[in-house]
Amino acid sequence: MRESYQPVLSALLNKKCFSLFITFLLICSYVQATIITVCQNCEVSTVTQAVQMAQPYDTIKVQAGEYETVSLEIKKPLTLLGEPGANLNGAEKNYILKLLADSITVSGFSILNSGRSYTKDYAAVYVYKASHVKIINNKISKAFFAILVEKSKNAVISGNNVLGTAKKESQSGNGIHLWHCDSMKIDKNEVTGMRDGIYLEFVDNSLVKNNYTHHNVRYGLHFMFSNHDEYTDNKFEQNGAGVAVMFSKWIVMKRNHFYKNWGTASYGLLLKEIYDGEVYENRFEENTIGIYIDGSTRMTYSRNTLRQNGWGVKVSGGCYTNVFKENNFISNSFDLSYNSQLNDNTFNNNFWSEYTGYDLDKDDKGDVPYRPVKLFSYIVNQTPETIILLRSLFVDIINFSEKVSPVFTPDKLVDESPSIRSF
């Protein structure tokens, strides 16, 4: 194929034709760089070979077949397209793909069997210092880490399906792991059976949307030291815990669904040392703890629905000037639990399904303030085994007497205008 360039090159001497030639060359190279096809009986029969011979901006199309791919380094902008049935098998040795240049696209592959190590973070797809990388619609299984991105910008990770078999935290890696990144977009991925479904550390200005992470050993989604990020419309189901947001600022959490994250000290959402975030329109259903707040300040929680959780919201540690408004607390074993008698947070106009007051002036706000913290939740904090007495008549009686004259629970913690209707 390369021989065909020769007449063109000889024409280079013709200065008249120079500008025409340049134009032609550009078009030529663009057209010529389109596709390298890889199949098991083709001239190019391994992906490694194709990547070696490809020019920047070439497209490599991989047909169905098993391709052993061990630590394949891609250092030029390429598009790798897998056709259905194109398997990149890492033979459990090392990394599988290493994307080390900008504008690389990896799409449509089934990528499996990365190496496993206690010292190296072997990943099915590893991205380092690259921008505008796209990892789209791949199926990644039996990987230590599925997608590991470091020091990169503007990548899109979309539509991937990550399937792991993790049993213990220490023996497994994360599904989608980002470290020191900026302006990333992670959407429509499904991650299951990994340590963390999605892990973000030092990742700013990024969007996590429409993902579904379930049955991961640790967290569905995990933020550390990340600022100005947003996650919306995700579903987190039956993970060790749903989402942990730690040491981060300006995080927006919207319309997510936290479902059945069960277990000892498990929760839908953990907030640890969080400032200035927003939590709204999320649904927390049947989690052991809906929202566990261990130090959060200047946060707004609004229009969330907390239904049938063990604890709707559990507050411990210093939490200052948070606002809870227009949330629905429905049929939780405990709506709210505090471990101290101090309260610096505002609860206003929430819907509490246990509220028994009345609304004579018909403004949809109960005329009697509501005290969401019960004495029994205080007792259970002190002596967890007493949970076995939940909903006993005796407990109702002591809850009632505490309601009448608070001794153990924060007496200023009151919703002055509880809503009569749910939002």
Added chain:
Amino acid sequence: MIAVKNLRKSFGKLTVLEDLTLDLNQGGIYAILGPNGSGKTTFLKVLLGMVLPDKGTIHIDQADISKSNDYRKNLGYLPQIARFPDNITVSELIDMIIDIRQVPAKPEPLVDLFGLNPFLDKKLGNLSGGTRQKVNIVLTFMFDTSVLILDEPTAGLDPVSLIKLKELIADARKQGKIILITSHIMNLVEELADQIIFLLEGEIYFQGSLTELKEKTKEKDLEHAIASLLKS
């Protein structure tokens, strides 16, 4: 037909029946008398199997009553107080008792005799005490039993019904049945009883006919005879 041997019963420290032995071989009316606490009721209840004796045996028609409760098929019992479930009707009650006993019964003539027809579909809870006592009598006499136990049978009865009851008792006697009666009404006893069994402190203090009792105590009527029995 009733053979009681060495019967003994005490409630806690209180001995109610002490070594009671009694044989009733002939049909007839036996009045069981005695002061309060003498053991009359306990004795009847032991016969009925409601109270279990500490010692001793009872045979009714040769059957040991502690072995099986079948002997009660041959036993009619008229309790002192007529209390029935409030919400079932008279005819349901009669059917029920027949159903439980599984022996032939003729309630209709008795129902006619006591004029109970209008009440057959009424709930027992709505009946007066006297009417309930009549129902009670029907339940007792509708079976052909060889032994009848009547505990204060006249309580709450109007004079007309009382006469009819006496007729029933007389009929039963003619058929050669054993009829045991307790009563506080001495006239009734005098009128009916063939034999008097007088209990005192759990023992049979006197057993014999009315005439024998009068002769023994040299009194003219039963009330005084009994009073003098108690004094001596």
Added chain:
Amino acid sequence: MIKILKYSFSDLMRSKWSYIYLIFYLILGFVLLFLNNDVSKAIITLMNLIVVLTPLIGTIFGIMYYYNSREFTELLLAQPVSRSKIFFGQYLGIALSLSLSLVIGLGVPFLIYGIFQSTEIFNFSMLLVSGAFLTFIFVALSVLIGLYNSNKIKGFGYAILMWLFLAVIYDGVLLIAMVMFRDYPLDNLALAASFFNPIDLSRIMILLKLDISALLGYTGALFQKFFGTGAGLVTSLFILLLWIVIPVGMMLKKSKSKDF
């Protein structure tokens, strides 16, 4: 025995108290469902009521029926039927008629509301099952108390006291004990203690459905094992069954040796 059961059942089914009980549950069911419009919340409220109320009603009905039918029982005793048949038949009559009132009274509103289309159907049947269990248990216990106490006033007092103890005092003592000894491992104690109180046991059985999220938040391995698996439900049902069998057995034994 079937005959005795038949008559005492039909007697009770026609008593006004059965109707009052039935109507009470009908009203309760309708009010909770149609004013709230939230099945799961209605079920939680019902659960709170049922674990306290069915034992109370069972106790009062059981002891009342026992004393009220004493003379009739004597009449039955003079019939050729064994004592165990009489008492077992009467016991079943009371327990069945009360359970029927409960099931119909709550079942009708929920049926009209469309419980079969709801995901709460399992929780609801759980509620009815434990309500029925509690009825059978407390009727047996109160009849037993009746058999041991000829004095009506005394028997009634003991029966109410038993209810109060199992419904309230027991939990209070347990709670205080657990708080006092919280430095010791308590999960064995807590679990065992709940086996000795049928009200606690049925409460926990319902908790297993309604509050599993909270129960799993507790760290004790025993709790996890008990609550996290079907074993919890099966064990609870089995022990509730024992709670019926043992008092009924004692009842029959006592009835055989009692003087009336």
